[in-house]
Amino acid sequence: MNHKNLIILRKTIQIIFFLIFILTIAVAVYPFKAYFFTKLFLIIDPLNAIGTQTATGYFNPIMLLSLPFLLSPILFGRAFCGWICPLGTTIDLTDNILNKRHIKTIKTRRVKYFLLILFLLLSILGFQLFWLLDPLPIIWRSFAIIIFPIVYALVYGFVELFINVGILPDFFSRVNEAISNTFFSPHPPTASGIFLPLVIFLLILSGSFISKRFWCKNLCPLGALLGIIARWSLLRRHVVTSQCTACSLCDQTCKMDAIYDDFTSTNTSECIICLNCTTTCPTDSTEFKFSPPTKVKQEANLTRRSLIFAGIISLLGAGFLKLTAKGKENDRLIRPPGAVTEEDFNDLCIRCGECIRVCSTSGGCLQPGITGMGIAGLMTPRADYHLGYCEYECNLCGQICPTEAIQKLKLKEKKRYKMGTAIIQKDRCIPYRLNDNCIVCEEHCPIPEKAIKLDEKKIFSSFYNSEIIVKYPYVIPELCIGCGICENKCPVEGEPGIIVIKEGEERIKI
């Protein structure tokens, strides 16, 4: 195969993996069955395995699948970054659109090793923060909870509009309906906490303005981890030295700035084997082949000074996170059913957004949390009963969680699992405030025996000008599982007449 065809092959594989990635998100929807497939890109991620398990000491056997992936750079270098990584592919796309002038970033690329060491140290100190920069959770959540809903809302809305004004034939309405019913809830997803994930995603993509693959070269901790091992990569770039005219074209096309000044030697920790240099070489003297590592001077990845610096920062950071730890005093912080204890939850959760995507209630009950959970708990999923509620017959969030931060519950267990307790706000609740009937909370309560009971009193109502029987709701805490449907459906506008607080919540100890 000649070089051009190889690049076509690389691009095809990139597109195929990107489509597979999109499919893992698309199928994560009720009635959900593809338990394993949908987690694919997250369970092979060694950073998830290392970060979550070091920070919590919780062994999750499925994470062993990341081991072959971790060792793959010995054979293929950082080919994952160039051929498979969905974030890498997305960045290639934005580079093509946004990057006008490629500025080399050679000095700053050490930062990613620094970040890797820093986050590893933080994990050892008990705080898993890889979620902030780990590319696979980032790209999963960015597509699942930001791009998917936005694209869906736009496409669905515009198709409906075009049909209504007669630009499109009615037939498209059926297509529109079928697609949206297969991959989305009929109620458009609403989001209360996507601001922070959106900012992170946009910042990553805006690197394209400066340099190609800016993120991958300078910040990506997964790239750093693979890069360390890729030093000994067998697949590497070879240049026939006698034919090299030092024209520097290869260096100019290299996205990763991985080619040294002599144009013949390569930094294999940086090279993502995109093969672009093989086609630009005017003497056709560049190729990639398997061969044992030659002794080439490799720049030091990290100085001792920066290692010490990382140590100090991680200690300070751990102290800071400990100080700002929150959640205990926030009685409105309701976690998904099956969530492990708060501190372990923050460390096991990689903020991939799987649970948020699959959450099947109208509009989505699970939302990435921003306030009231401390910095260590940023973006962890919380139940937002203003937007949704926990479906009684649904246990999908626990089935889908790749790190078991939300433990798998059988449906039978889930229906008894207590997320919190409803309390009635008598100053807002209609029967208590207006002496009139409502019972909306009681009517929706999914507990077969009804956790909300009604107290009947005969009173004289000036509204009806007659004696009426008013049914006043009260909650039986022993029956209530805190699913929040009462809070969600309460007809009182604004702050509801019944809310769920954390009191009595079950959490699984690991």
Add this chain to the structure above:
Amino acid sequence: MDRRHFIKNSLLLTGSVFFNLNNLLPESGIPELVLVKNGNPEQMTIKAIELLGGIKRFINKEDVVFIKPNMSWDRSVEYAANTHPLIVKAAIEACFSAGAKKVIVADRTCQEARRCYRNSGIQEVAKKAGATVLFVRENQFVSVSIPEGEVLKSWEFYRPALEADKYINIPILKHHNLAGLTIGLKNIMGILGGNRGRIHRDFNRKIVDLNRVIKPTLTIIDATRILTAHGPSGGNLKDVTKAQTIIAGTDRVLTEAWAVRIFGADPSDFPFIKLAHSAGMGKSDTKKHKPLTYTFQK
């Protein structure tokens, strides 16, 4: 309205029906109310429609029919929280046999729509029977003014339901702590937009006002199994009683009143039936207006 009371009453009712209801046709010859018992839900529905004069009495060729079952809850058939799927199936098939152009089945559910549509079993049979099963979407509501409304002057309604040529209401009879029972008139909640919980205040007058907007061509009440307590969502098989009955008719108040009697209660205890009667929506006197009854032999 406990279970014992209910069984006693339904037995009495069966008895009375057995003794004096051979050919109780109104003067016109075509009954306005029928009661079918002891068959399977599909058989009974087919029979009920047949006794009412056949589906062609209600559905014309090229009609767009809107069928409104109750499928509000994420519960399977046996919990009696949703209309029996086979009744919906029989109704859809009947409509098509009369030449209906399109049959739409939809309900604004109380729980997540996909779960309710699927687990009620209605989505599957309706699709198989050729109906268009629609999820009720927010952008499909239109504001309708109710000039004769006593307390409600306007509300948002589901457009496909308003635009359909014919409207078939297929509620299920079940216990409800506010209305006492939820049957056909309350089933209109499933085509309403907005904050439906607000209807619960001054419920009786509001539900009658809302029913002024749409008059069902036909009402088929599912009393094949009845949720006698912890309604309308249920969830406990102990609260479900078999009744194997279908009430069908053109008078939405009379069908309602008879459903109440099937449950073992007195229609005059239900203010919304009285109000609907005085609003001119139909007859409510179950002593005067009796159904034509058909009982399947085992």
